Amino acid sequence: MATTLEAPKTPAPKTNRLGLQAVDYRGAKTTLCAGCGHNAISERIIDAMYEMGVKPERVLKLSGIGCSSKSPTYFLGRAHGFNSVHGRMPSVATGALLANSSMLGIGVSGDGDTASIGLGQFAHLMRRNLPLIYIIEDNGVYGLTKGQFSATADVGSKLKTGVINELPAINTCAMAVDLGATFVGRSFSGDKKQLLSMLKAAIAHNGTVMLDVISPCVTFNDHEGSTKSYKYVQEHEDSIGEVGFVPFFDDISVDYDPGTTYDVQMHDGSHLKLRKLHEGYDPTNRIGAVKALMEAEERGEILTGVFYIDAKRPSFIDSLNLAPEPLATLPQDRVRPPRRVLDEIMQAHL
Amino acid sequence: MATGEVALGKPAGAAAESLAASQPSTTKKVVNDFSIQVATVNGSGSQSANSVLLKSIFSMGIPVSGKNLFPSNIAGLPTWYTIRASKHGYVARKKEIDVLVAMNPETGREDMLSLPAGSAAIYDQSLNLKQYRQDVTSYPVPFDQLTAAVCPEAKLRKLVKNMVYVGVVAQLIGIDLQSAETSVRRQFARKPKAADLNWNAVKAGYEYAAQSLVKADPFFLEPMQATEGKIIIDGNSAAALGAMFAGVTVVTWYPITPSSSVVENLIGYLRKYRVDQDGKATFAVVQAEDELAAVGMVLGAGWAGARSMTATSGPGISLMAEFVGLGYYAELPGVIFDIQRVGPSTGMPTRTMQGDLLSVAYLSHGDTKHVFLLPASVEECYQFAIEAFDLAEQLQTPVFVLSDLDLGMNNWMSKPFEYPTKPINRGKVLTKEDLDRLGGFARYKDVDGDAIPYRTLPGTDHPRAAYFTRGSGHNEKGLYTERADEYQEVMERLARKFDTARGMVPAPELVQNGKSKVGLIAFGSSDFAVRESRDQLKKEHGLETDYLRLRAFPFSREVLEFVAAHDRIYVIEQNRDAQMLSLLKLDLPVKELSKLRSVRYFGGMPLDARTVTDGLVLQEGI
Ligand SMILES: Cc1ncc(C[n+]2csc(CCOP(=O)(O)OP(=O)(O)O)c2C)c(N)n1
Ligand code: SF4
Ligand SMILES: [Mg+2]
Numbered sequence A: 001m002a003t004t005l006e007a008p009k010t011p012a013p014k015t016n017r018l019g020l021q022a023v024d025y026r027g028a029k030t031t032l033c034a035g036c037g038h039n040a041i042s043e044r045i046i047d048a049m050y051e052m053g054v055k056p057e058r059v060l061k062l063s064g065i066g067c068s069s070k071s072p073t074y075f076l077g078r079a080h081g082f083n084s085v086h087g088r089m090p091s092v093a094t095g096a097l098l099a100n101s102s103m104l105g106i107g108v109s110g111d112g113d114t115a116s117i118g119l120g121q122f123a124h125l126m127r128r129n130l131p132l133i134y135i136i137e138d139n140g141v142y143g144l145t146k147g148q149f150s151a152t153a154d155v156g157s158k159l160k161t162g163v164i165n166e167l168p169a170i171n172t173c174a175m176a177v178d179l180g181a182t183f184v185g186r187s188f189s190g191d192k193k194q195l196l197s198m199l200k201a202a203i204a205h206n207g208t209v210m211l212d213v214i215s216p217c218v219t220f221n222d223h224e225g226s227t228k229s230y231k232y233v234q235e236h237e238d239s240i241g242e243v244g245f246v247p248f249f250d251d252i253s254v255d256y257d258p259g260t261t262y263d264v265q266m267h268d269g270s271h272l273k274l275r276k277l278h279e280g281y282d283p284t285n286r287i288g289a290v291k292a293l294m295e296a297e298e299r300g301e302i303l304t305g306v307f308y309i310d311a312k313r314p315s316f317i318d319s320l321n322l323a324p325e326p327l328a329t330l331p332q333d334r335v336r337p338p339r340r341v342l343d344e345i346m347q348a349h350l
Numbered sequence B: 001m002a003t004g005e006v007a008l009g010k011p012a013g014a015a016a017e018s019l020a021a022s023q024p025s026t027t028k029k030v031v032n033d034f035s036i037q038v039a040t041v042n043g044s045g046s047q048s049a050n051s052v053l054l055k056s057i058f059s060m061g062i063p064v065s066g067k068n069l070f071p072s073n074i075a076g077l078p079t080w081y082t083i084r085a086s087k088h089g090y091v092a093r094k095k096e097i098d099v100l101v102a103m104n105p106e107t108g109r110e111d112m113l114s115l116p117a118g119s120a121a122i123y124d125q126s127l128n129l130k131q132y133r134q135d136v137t138s139y140p141v142p143f144d145q146l147t148a149a150v151c152p153e154a155k156l157r158k159l160v161k162n163m164v165y166v167g168v169v170a171q172l173i174g175i176d177l178q179s180a181e182t183s184v185r186r187q188f189a190r191k192p193k194a195a196d197l198n199w200n201a202v203k204a205g206y207e208y209a210a211q212s213l214v215k216a217d218p219f220f221l222e223p224m225q226a227t228e229g230k231i232i233i234d235g236n237s238a239a240a241l242g243a244m245f246a247g248v249t250v251v252t253w254y255p256i257t258p259s260s261s262v263v264e265n266l267i268g269y270l271r272k273y274r275v276d277q278d279g280k281a282t283f284a285v286v287q288a289e290d291e292l293a294a295v296g297m298v299l300g301a302g303w304a305g306a307r308s309m310t311a312t313s314g315p316g317i318s319l320m321a322e323f324v325g326l327g328y329y330a331e332l333p334g335v336i337f338d339i340q341r342v343g344p345s346t347g348m349p350t351r352t353m354q355g356d357l358l359s360v361a362y363l364s365h366g367d368t369k370h371v372f373l374l375p376a377s378v379e380e381c382y383q384f385a386i387e388a389f390d391l392a393e394q395l396q397t398p399v400f401v402l403s404d405l406d407l408g409m410n411n412w413m414s415k416p417f418e419y420p421t422k423p424i425n426r427g428k429v430l431t432k433e434d435l436d437r438l439g440g441f442a443r444y445k446d447v448d449g450d451a452i453p454y455r456t457l458p459g460t461d462h463p464r465a466a467y468f469t470r471g472s473g474h475n476e477k478g479l480y481t482e483r484a485d486e487y488q489e490v491m492e493r494l495a496r497k498f499d500t501a502r503g504m505v506p507a508p509e510l511v512q513n514g515k516s517k518v519g520l521i522a523f524g525s526s527d528f529a530v531r532e533s534r535d536q537l538k539k540e541h542g543l544e545t546d547y548l549r550l551r552a553f554p555f556s557r558e559v560l561e562f563v564a565a566h567d568r569i570y571v572i573e574q575n576r577d578a579q580m581l582s583l584l585k586l587d588l589p590v591k592e593l594s595k596l597r598s599v600r601y602f603g604g605m606p607l608d609a610r611t612v613t614d615g616l617v618l619q620e621g622i
Helices: A037-052 A067-074 A089-099 A111-115 A119-128 A172-179 A192-204 A230-236 A286-299 A339-348 B047-059 B108-113 B143-150 B154-173 B177-187 B192-212 B235-246 B260-273 B291-303 B314-319 B321-330 B357-361 B378-395 B405-409 B432-438 B484-502 B526-541 B557-564 B579-587 B609-620
Strands: A059-063 A080-083 A104-110 A132-138 A183-188 A208-214 A237-239 A241-246 A261-265 A271-276 A302-309 B033-041 B064-069 B078-086 B099-102 B120-124 B137-141 B231-234 B250-253 B284-287 B308-312 B334-340 B371-373 B398-404 B411-414 B468-470 B509-511 B518-523 B545-550 B568-573 B596-600
Touching (some): A037 A132, A037 A192, A037 A208, A059 A067, A059 A089, A067 A080, A067 A132, A089 A104, A089 A119, A089 A132, A089 B284, A089 B291, A111 A119, A111 A132, A119 A132, A119 A172, A119 A208, A119 B291, A132 A192, A172 A183, A172 A208, A172 A286, A172 A302, A183 A192, A192 A208, A192 A241, A192 A302, A230 A237, A241 A302, A286 A302, A339 B235, B033 B047, B033 B108, B033 B154, B047 B078, B047 B177, B047 B231, B064 B411, B099 B108, B099 B154, B108 B120, B120 B154, B137 B154, B137 B192, B154 B177, B177 B192, B231 B235, B235 B260, B235 B334, B235 B378, B235 B405, B250 B260, B250 B291, B260 B308, B260 B405, B291 B321, B291 B334, B308 B314, B357 B398, B357 B579, B371 B378, B378 B398, B378 B405, B378 B411, B378 B484, B398 B405, B518 B526, B518 B557, B518 B579, B526 B568, B557 B579, B568 B579, B568 B609
Parallel strands (some): A059 A080, A080 B468, A104 A132, A132 A208, B033 B099, B120 B137, B250 B284, B250 B308, B308 B334, B518 B545, B518 B568
Antiparallel strands (some): A261 A271, B231 B411, B509 B545
């Protein structure tokens, strides 16, 4: 294993613990609008995978349909990708990860893709706790179909055309906690540090990670009156805590004051360190998580941070008690029972 | 349904009916060639009794078939079970009922009125059904008294009563007691106490009939040797077995009649035979949130390299449309069992039909077409399940198996299934070593001239292994495109791939003598009725017919040759709109089209030979 700690004397290219460079994690050139929040998220995914030393060939990238769902093309070009149908990425991801549970799955969705057409599949994905990093690139509108409201638009939010949203927003984070996701957080595409830490922790988690990332649509929803604009989010963001993440292979300890941090040991031995900003916030308490989310909504604030984490509940794959090798490539003698089994069954039907 | 002459008798007084059978004129003895219909109330537990009847006849060596004609209801509505014994081996439904067992007070009158003259009826004496028909042999039986005598526990009497009719029927038609006892003991193999109770009930019915009823109908069973070594199984269990031996690893479903038992049986088999010694499963089963998710999981799993399947029926097929188009265009393997039932919409969920042909053939928007297989027996449900997995991976596309309720949920005689002789064929998959040698690959390129491209599986440890799968426009490298030439190139290859499939799917079965001018084309569960109808046409009308049984879509060359070789072609199918005829029309040269005629039935009951014969005779003008 290559070490990242020694300072290179010659300007040899920087590599991660696998000896891979950051460029090895890039994808195709983006075709999204310049300044689109989705692009920033792709960059953070690249950084997180690189820093965590994940081999790109071990990743499955999946998405539904939308501007957001296009983004898997723009990161990790060496990973198999699947741009599926609108709102149905969870089922494709479920099938793929059952076929090969040794892969790291990352799914990118939009707020339309998740909270409207895909709400049913979203709910059941959370409930199953499939090991998948599920990211909502949340801009409050349907970007790809040119700016109609989505179901995460806040009440009173205004479209460029002047149309005002009258319906309450679906709180995808509160829903995810309620439905059984075991890692739920919200971040902002413009908050490099927080988003990167969250993504790194997400990679270490074994279960469904649901990250709602506010990601302004500069073309259709970044104006005065939009509650998903860069300006509004910067002004109304309230973080419940700073997110620090120490991978299990990293021996540098982060100097958090133990009295003010919440330390969660992850499945693989990593540590998620959450600095408490909100008095007494306990990220392992589901009720507290939903309460904090609801209260922030009342106050008109956008709460960010890791709201809920359960590092113990078995994942969907664990609960199915699957053979350790990928089902996809089990040899014939493992999947076709011998002749005597057929004989036995035929005998029973004589 | 009534074919017999209906003779309404004067209602007799309650006490007027004698215990002995009334007796219309006795005709010639009919041996091993008649049908029994049991009319009961859904949920009354008659299934075991009917199964005992069926298996007893089977173990006497007589070819037999059983059909459950049940309502979409859990308990309370009328339900019928028909058993047909046929020394000729005809196993299609017989339209006429010869022996009725009327246990349902609500339908008793109607059941009685629908009988042909000369048939026999066994019924609870309180129903007094004799009043409706003088031309039917009547056997009134005091079921409640007989049941009470053998079953002290009042709660169980409703169930045990069914076994009493088994005994009565057995005595009257000549099922030997030995066969009956063996069947009862097998039915309750795990519950010896229940076995004793039920056996006593059979004996009570048998003894009552022997002492108090006088045999006056012509229907008799006599032992034969025609079922030796044969099995009895339903099509859905057979399909499940095929899937297991095909090496399925990811199974998804959303319950729907009549497909649920495919997966329910499969789960049973997998738990028993596909768990490693350390308790680890070599399969995953997911009950999905709906059919969209079920098929999405199938395609995701197929993409990642698993042998994946789901089972559904018409409403589920409709929901799967968008995803199946993705499967076609992005070239993803997966197997979808469609156990057809009566549509449109919810239709008649517990009745049978061949009504999904057109919607499956072209499921989804844009230019799409799909491979489907058409099993016509339980043995083919098993074989085609195995075949479907190989085809799906070889062709890299969703493959459908179109069974139906009649085939899937009813019990059929069959020779035992054969262990697969061919090894599992996983199609064109490039490994790390292949990529080392080739340096890279283009996902949607026709390398071999058969229009089937190569794929890699996620997780292949090579930096050039990855490609991007999408339902949006793509070129042969899998890259996004909106260019006309690149888009068309892929679409044209897909059309050629479909032509390749013609030579890979199961070829039709042909029965021809080379002289006949009339050809019949049929498929699936219609086969039983069509075979019998061909004999009827020959015997009753001197009409010799050739027969082609379709076994898959797209059609192979033999179909065109068969049509070309005949003057008139009758396409026999179970739907209103002649769906198979439409598919044939799209495929055949224009000069052949005027030969095509249609015989259709779409009432939801399993097809019977008489309906086919009548339809053909009318059009032939003979
Ligand atoms: C079945 C179906 N209906 C409608 C569409 C059209 N459509 C494409 S993207 C989209 C909305 C995307 O919104 P969102 O998920 O928020 O993604 P964004 O573009 O905002 O990133 C819609 C309605 C579609 N592709 N498929
Ligand atoms: S339209 Fe909006 S969401 Fe789509 S790419 Fe442009 S900025 Fe991003
Ligand atoms: Mg959006």
